[in-house]
Amino acid sequence: MGEVILTMKDIDKSFPGVHALDHVNFEVRKGEVHALMGENGAGKSTLMKVLTGIYTKDSGSIEYEGREIEFKGAREAQDAGVVIVHQELNMLGHLTVAQNIFIGREFKKGIKIDDKKMNEEAAKLFERLHIDIDPTATMSDLTVGKQQMCEIAKAISHDAKVIIFDEPSAALTEAEIEELFKIIRDLREQQLGIVYISHRMDEIKVITDRVTVMRDGGYVGTLITADCTKDDIINMMVGRVIYEDPKTQSMVAKDAPVVLKVEHLNAGRMVQDVSFELRKGEILGFSGLMGAGRTETARAIFGADPKQSGDIYINGEKVEINSPQDAVKNGIGYLSEDRKRFGIVVQKTVAENSTMATMENFMKGLFINKRKERAAAQDYVDQLATKTPSVEQLVVNLSGGNQQKVVIAKWLVRDCDILIFDEPTRGIDVGAKNEIYKLMNRLASEGKSIIMISSEMTEILRMSDRIVVMCEGKKTGEIDISEATQENIMNMATREIG
Ligand SMILES: Nc1ncnc2c1ncn2[C@@H]1O[C@H](COP(=O)(O)OP(=O)(O)OP(=O)(O)O)[C@@H](O)[C@H]1O
Ligand SMILES: [Mg+2]
Known part of the structure; x- marks a missing residue:
C-alpha cells in the first residue's frame, strides 16, 4: 500500500x-x-x-x-x-x-x-x-x-x-x-x-x-x-453471526405431483432440447455458467421469448404459452435477473410497483383502492425488511438491494403457484439474503414450486432440492441435492454433451 x-x-x-x-x-x-x-x-x-x-x-x-x-x-x-x-x-x-x-x-x-x-x-x-x-x-x-x-x-x-x-x-x-x-x-x-x-x-x-x-x-x-x-x-x-448451511436432503414429499413439465423445448441457440420436471413444493436449482441458457429457458417458458418447438404441461395438462400474460394466467411468475429492464418502474412508488402484477385485485370499479394497495405493499416491506421511509417512496430512491426486494414483493403479491426466480439475491446483503431464503423455504413448504436460477454455488447448494445443470444451451445434468457437490456441478456446467 x-x-x-x-x-x-x-x-x-x-x-x-x-x-x-x-x-x-x-x-x-x-x-x-x-x-x-x-x-x-x-x-x-x-x-x-x-x-x-x-x-x-x-x-x-x-x-x-x-x-x-x-x-x-x-x-x-x-x-x-x-x-x-x-x-x-x-x-x-x-x-x-x-x-x-x-x-x-x-x-x-x-x-x-x-x-x-x-x-x-x-x-x-x-x-x-x-x-x-x-x-x-x-x-x-x-x-x-x-x-x-x-x-x-x-x-x-x-x-x-x-x-x-x-x-x-x-x-x-x-x-x-x-x-x-x-x-x-x-x-x-x-x-x-x-x-x-x-x-x-x-x-x-x-x-x-x-x-x-x-x-x-x-x-x-x-x-x-x-x-x-x-x-x-x-x-x-x-451485529450478529449468520450461518450458511447447505441442504443435505430434498424436502419434497416422495409422492409430490409434477406441477410443471417441460419437454424438448427449443428456443434459439441458447435453448436446445431442454426437458425437465418441477414438483409441488420443490425448489429446483438451475446452475451453470453465465450464458449457459438458463435465463433464456426461463424466458421461453414464461412466453417472453418465442419458442420453436416443445411442449409445456401444467398439472398434467398441455398449455399454450405465447406471452407473459398467458404464463401469468397459468399461474407462473417470473422474477427477472435484470430488475431495471423487466422488474420495476423506478419512477413509481414502492406501493405501485408491489401491486403492478396484480392490479385487478386492487381495483374498486375504475379506481385503484389505494388503501388496500398500501396495506399489501407494507406487508411485504415488513416481511422482507425493505428499507424505505414509506411505501410512498419512489423506487428510484431506494438502494440497489432494496429495489430487488420490491421486485420480489411484486410476484409474491401475485400468489403464483410456480415461481421462477432468476438470480433472486443478486446485490442483496447477507442478512436480507437469509430473509429471502427463509421466505422461499416457507413458500415451498406451503406447496409453491420454485425454479431458482443462480450463479452462486453456495446458494444452489443451500436452497435446492434438486439441481438442473446447463451448458451452452443444453441440459448437461440433473442431480439430487443429497448427491450434489460443488465439483460435480462444475463438471456438468463445463461439459458439453454430444
Ligand atoms: N436520491 C435519494 N433520495 C432519497 N433517499 C435516498 C436517495 N439515495 C439513497 N437514498 C437512501 O439512502 C440510504 C442509503 O442508500 P444507498 O444506496 O447508499 O445504500 P447502499 O449501502 O448502497 O445499499 P445496497 O447494498 O442495497 O446498494 C437508503 O435508505 C436509501 O433509500
Ligand atoms: Mg448500493
Missing part, C-alpha cells in the same frame, strides 16, 4: 426522511483495494456518489491528492481521475458498444462521428483487458454480464487514479469475475486506489487489502482484510 490519495472525513448527508450518511470517514491509499461493506441501504453507494459529485454533501470534507475538493458532478470527478462504475447499468441499449464507451467524448472526422475509429479504440481496450466483446454489437443484445464488462471497460478507459466499483460482480459469472480480478490486480499494480463494493463475502478475502464497514449510515470501522475473518466482517455489518 502506498500513500493516502483520498480522505473523506465526517461526511453527512440527508434525504427527506432518511439520514443516509452520519459522519462517515473513509480513506483510500495508492495501490490498495479497499472494500466498502454494509447491509442494503447502509449508505455505500451514497458515500461514493458524494465523492464523485453526483450528490452534494451536507457537511464534512474531502481531500484528494493533498487538496480539499468538491466535485460538481461525475464529469468533473472523471476529469480529475476519480471514476465510478455504478451498481445499476447505465448504458444506452440502442447504441453500439463502442458508442456507449465513448459517449460524450466521441472521435470525430470533421463534424461527423468517426465510428470506425471508435470501434478500433474499443477493440484495443477490450484486447488490453482480455474481454471478448464485439465493439459494433448493439448494447441491448448483450447479456447483463457483458454489459457490466462494458461499464468496467469504459471506466478504465478514462485516465483514472481512483476507481470505484459498486457491486461489479453481481451480474458476472465466475469466469468473468476471474477476469475482473485480473484487471483489478493490474490496476493495483499501477498504484491506483480502488474501492470495491460487494455483498459476496468470499470475494472480499480474495481481492481486498482493507475493509471499511458501514451500518445504518454510520461508520463502524476499518480493518486489514488479512487480519480478520468473514464472520468478523459480518458481525460488524449486522
Whole structure:
C-alpha cells in the first residue's frame, strides 16, 4: 500500500426522511483495494456518489491528492481521475458498444462521428483487458454480464487514479469475475486506489487489502482484510453471526405431483432440447455458467421469448404459452435477473410497483383502492425488511438491494403457484439474503414450486432440492441435492454433451 490519495472525513448527508450518511470517514491509499461493506441501504453507494459529485454533501470534507475538493458532478470527478462504475447499468441499449464507451467524448472526422475509429479504440481496450466483446454489437443484445464488462471497460478507459466499483460482480459469472480480478490486480499494480463494493463475502478475502464497514449510515470501522475473518466482517455489518448451511436432503414429499413439465423445448441457440420436471413444493436449482441458457429457458417458458418447438404441461395438462400474460394466467411468475429492464418502474412508488402484477385485485370499479394497495405493499416491506421511509417512496430512491426486494414483493403479491426466480439475491446483503431464503423455504413448504436460477454455488447448494445443470444451451445434468457437490456441478456446467 502506498500513500493516502483520498480522505473523506465526517461526511453527512440527508434525504427527506432518511439520514443516509452520519459522519462517515473513509480513506483510500495508492495501490490498495479497499472494500466498502454494509447491509442494503447502509449508505455505500451514497458515500461514493458524494465523492464523485453526483450528490452534494451536507457537511464534512474531502481531500484528494493533498487538496480539499468538491466535485460538481461525475464529469468533473472523471476529469480529475476519480471514476465510478455504478451498481445499476447505465448504458444506452440502442447504441453500439463502442458508442456507449465513448459517449460524450466521441472521435470525430470533421463534424461527423468517426465510428470506425471508435470501434478500433474499443477493440484495443477490450484486447488490453482480455474481454471478448464485439465493439459494433448493439448494447441491448448483450447479456447483463457483458454489459457490466462494458461499464468496467469504459471506466478504465478514462485516465483514472481512483476507481470505484459498486457491486461489479453481481451480474458476472465466475469466469468473468476471474477476469475482473485480473484487471483489478493490474490496476493495483499501477498504484491506483480502488474501492470495491460487494455483498459476496468470499470475494472480499480474495481481492481486498482493507475493509471499511458501514451500518445504518454510520461508520463502524476499518480493518486489514488479512487480519480478520468473514464472520468478523459480518458481525460488524449486522451485529450478529449468520450461518450458511447447505441442504443435505430434498424436502419434497416422495409422492409430490409434477406441477410443471417441460419437454424438448427449443428456443434459439441458447435453448436446445431442454426437458425437465418441477414438483409441488420443490425448489429446483438451475446452475451453470453465465450464458449457459438458463435465463433464456426461463424466458421461453414464461412466453417472453418465442419458442420453436416443445411442449409445456401444467398439472398434467398441455398449455399454450405465447406471452407473459398467458404464463401469468397459468399461474407462473417470473422474477427477472435484470430488475431495471423487466422488474420495476423506478419512477413509481414502492406501493405501485408491489401491486403492478396484480392490479385487478386492487381495483374498486375504475379506481385503484389505494388503501388496500398500501396495506399489501407494507406487508411485504415488513416481511422482507425493505428499507424505505414509506411505501410512498419512489423506487428510484431506494438502494440497489432494496429495489430487488420490491421486485420480489411484486410476484409474491401475485400468489403464483410456480415461481421462477432468476438470480433472486443478486446485490442483496447477507442478512436480507437469509430473509429471502427463509421466505422461499416457507413458500415451498406451503406447496409453491420454485425454479431458482443462480450463479452462486453456495446458494444452489443451500436452497435446492434438486439441481438442473446447463451448458451452452443444453441440459448437461440433473442431480439430487443429497448427491450434489460443488465439483460435480462444475463438471456438468463445463461439459458439453454430444
Ligand atoms: N436520491 C435519494 N433520495 C432519497 N433517499 C435516498 C436517495 N439515495 C439513497 N437514498 C437512501 O439512502 C440510504 C442509503 O442508500 P444507498 O444506496 O447508499 O445504500 P447502499 O449501502 O448502497 O445499499 P445496497 O447494498 O442495497 O446498494 C437508503 O435508505 C436509501 O433509500
Ligand atoms: Mg448500493
